[in-house]
Amino acid sequence: MKSINWLEDSASHAMDCLLARLDSTREFRPYFWVDFKASPPEARHSYWDTCDIAGRFVDGLALARLMTGRKDGKREEEALKKYFLAQQDDKDGLFYNPDDEQDTNTEMSKYLPEAGVLTTNRHVDLFCQRSPLLALTTLLQMGDQSMLPRLENFVRGLAAIAVKDGEEYSFPAYRWAVEMKAEWYHPVNLPEKWLGYRYALLTPLARYAEISGDVLARDLALGLSRHYLKHGDVPPDGRYRANTHSGGVLPVTAGIARLGLVFDKPELVEWARKVFDWTCQNTSEFGFLPDGLGMEGFWSGTCETCALADFVHLALVLNQTGETKYWDAIERLARNQLMENQYKDAEAVKRTFPGIAPEVLAMLLGGFECAAFPNDLFNYVGAEACCIGGGLRALYLTWRSVLETDKTSARVNMAATRSDSRVSVTAFEPWEGLVEVRVAQALDVQIRLPGFVREDQVTMTVDGVPIEVKLIDRKACFGKVKPGQKAALHYPLAESERDSTIAGNTYRTRWVGNTVVSIEPVGIRHPIYQRRQLLGQRQVARVMDATRSYPSRIYW
Numbered sequence: 092m093k094s095i096n097w098l099e100d101s102a103s104h105a106m107d108c109l110l111a112r113l114d115s116t117r118e119f120r121p122y123f124w125v126d127f128k129a130s131p132p133e134a135r136h137s138y139w140d141t142c143d144i145a146g147r148f149v150d151g152l153a154l155a156r157l158m159t160g161r162k163d164g165k166r167e168e169e170a171l172k173k174y175f176l177a178q179q180d181d182k183d184g185l186f187y188n189p190d191d192e193q194d195t196n197t198e199m200s201k202y203l204p205e206a207g208v209l210t211t212n213r214h215v216d217l218f219c220q221r222s223p224l225l226a227l228t229t230l231l232q233m234g235d236q237s238m239l240p241r242l243e244n245f246v247r248g249l250a251a252i253a254v255k256d257g258e259e260y261s262f263p264a265y266r267w268a269v270e271m272k273a274e275w276y277h278p279v280n281l282p283e284k285w286l287g288y289r290y291a292l293l294t295p296l297a298r299y300a301e302i303s304g305d306v307l308a309r310d311l312a313l314g315l316s317r318h319y320l321k322h323g324d325v326p327p328d329g330r331y332r333a334n335t336h337s338g339g340v341l342p343v344t345a346g347i348a349r350l351g352l353v354f355d356k357p358e359l360v361e362w363a364r365k366v367f368d369w370t371c372q373n374t375s376e377f378g379f380l381p382d383g384l385g386m387e388g389f390w391s392g393t394c395e396t397c398a399l400a401d402f403v404h405l406a407l408v409l410n411q412t413g414e415t416k417y418w419d420a421i422e423r424l425a426r427n428q429l430m431e432n433q434y435k436d437a438e439a440v441k442r443t444f445p446g447i448a449p450e451v452l453a454m455l456l457g458g459f460e461c462a463a464f465p466n467d468l469f470n471y472v473g474a475e476a477c478c479i480g481g482g483l484r485a486l487y488l489t490w491r492s493v494l495e496t497d498k499t500s501a502r503v504n505m506a507a508t509r510s511d512s513r514v515s516v517t518a519f520e521p522w523e524g525l526v527e528v529r530v531a532q533a534l535d536v537q538i539r540l541p542g543f544v545r546e547d548q549v550t551m552t553v554d555g556v557p558i559e560v561k562l563i564d565r566k567a568c569f570g571k572v573k574p575g576q577k578a579a580l581h582y583p584l585a586e587s588e589r590d591s592t593i594a595g596n597t598y599r600t601r602w603v604g605n606t607v608v609s610i611e612p613v614g615i616r617h618p619i620y621q622r623r624q625l626l627g628q629r630q631v632a633r634v635m636d637a638t639r640s641y642p643s644r645i646y647w
């Protein structure tokens with residue numbers, strides 16, 4: 092967080108990282124893994140490259156371009172897309188993990204040496220269907236109609252390998268192939284065992300069902316949801332113990348929440364709200380969402396960036412039900428843990444990994460941590476590429492929701508800088524409690540007050556002249572603002588110190604407004620939240636730039 096354009100700057104940095112992770116010697120196959128056990132660290136290909144990471148990268152790159160307007164990297168993007176689409180089977184539309192691993196168990200052994208999971212032989216891995224569905228749905232929404240037959244075929248393929256029982260659909264095993272292996276039906280280890288891995292594809296399937304009107308997609312998504320609600324990893328009260336992202340709980344829940352909203356199933360929304368509220372209760376104020384929520388061991392004290400994307404997504408879907416209490420949770424998470432999970436400082440990375448090759452350094456910088464401690468990064472044995480896609484999703488989802496517009500009005504939901512073709516929002520936290528709005532046509536403007544601000548503390552101005560403060564539901568209402576005018580909300584940035592207990596350890600955080608500027612104890616390998624020095628460095632605002640294409644459409 093170095094400038095008021097922190098969301099866009101972060102996306103641009105992540106896009107650099109994503110492009111650096113493509114292997115031009117292997118048809119632009121992404122590198123999933125940067126191995127920290129090697130000294131200096133080395134990039135390695137892995138089981139997850141082909142479908143899961145390729146899908147996340149196609150999706151992430153499209154979202155990064157929306158946020159940054161960047162036009163470079165087209166050649167790499169085309170090659171990546173070609174590689175990604177080649178993984179889809181022409182006949183059944185499913186994405187297959189190829190039989191190219193040299194040793195049985197090479198992938199899973201990194202996590203669970205005793206797992207004994209066979210990942211050889213060409214097969215469908217259900218977790219690896221999720222990001223291809225995300226990518227295809229993103230591209231379709233951005234106007235690429237050639238994705239439609241691919242998606243239709245994909246959904247038919249998924250329905251064909253699912254078992255239908257009344258109104259329920261289920262996947263009897265985590266992997267599928269024409270010749271099933273007996274052990275696939277008797278899961279004893281992760282990821283086979285937890286059902287969330289199989290149903291994580293509900294996030295994009297729900298969105299595709301919503302925008303396409305594809306009846307089979309709707310029936311399949313609702314049928315899978317019914318099955319998960321009855322037999323999944325989460326009890327009816329929403330209080331689960333599982334891996335939040337990789338275990339599939341939050342991706343499943345984001346899909347179920349959307350299905351409830353779109354297809355008028357209030358019971359699904361209510362269930363999703365319970366899951367989200369439980370997740371919030373277990374997430375620190377600054378957005379440290381445990382990877383292994385309610386679990387024991389290493390993952391109970393780490394935070395995966397992909398889960399932050401799920402958290403934001405689920406909160407946004409729930410906000411669409413008319414709930415507005417989640418904006419502050421989204422904003423605090425984005426300003427704090429999301430920003431701090433990103434590797435930004437080349438010199439600091441080089442100090443942690445002396446002798447790191449420039450091309451491997453580029454594969455880290457701008458990427459996001461998959462196992463952050465509250466005060467430290469690089470605590471795991473490597474860096475996963477999933478979190479580059481996850482980080483970009485979290486950034487995009489936050490950025491797009493800062494501003495909502497329609498024909499006559501503009502609503503600013505968070506104190507962050509973001510513009511579209513008609514409205515420019517400039518926000519100055521943590522340097523100043525100030526949000527400015529300019530418009531290209533006359534619009535009713537509302538700005539939501541940050542959660543820490545008392546209603547009697549705010550001032551409203553138009554062109555620098557105070558106007559009467561008018562608040563409705565904690566939104567400052569400016570009425571009609573005309574082109575050339577500047578509406579501004581001013582508020583004091585409260586300073587505070589708070590304690591959070593995470594995985595049995597207590598951390599003291601110092602806050603300025605919604606931003607954590609320091610944490611104690613200080614981390615050891617790659618300390619984060621070293622932000623006090625930022626406060627004296629207010630950066631110049633970037634004004635609305637007519638040459639950039641700022642989408643006002645909501646894609647997710």
Ligand SMILES: [Zn+2]
Binds near residue numbers: 395397398477478481
């Ligand atoms: Zn991840």
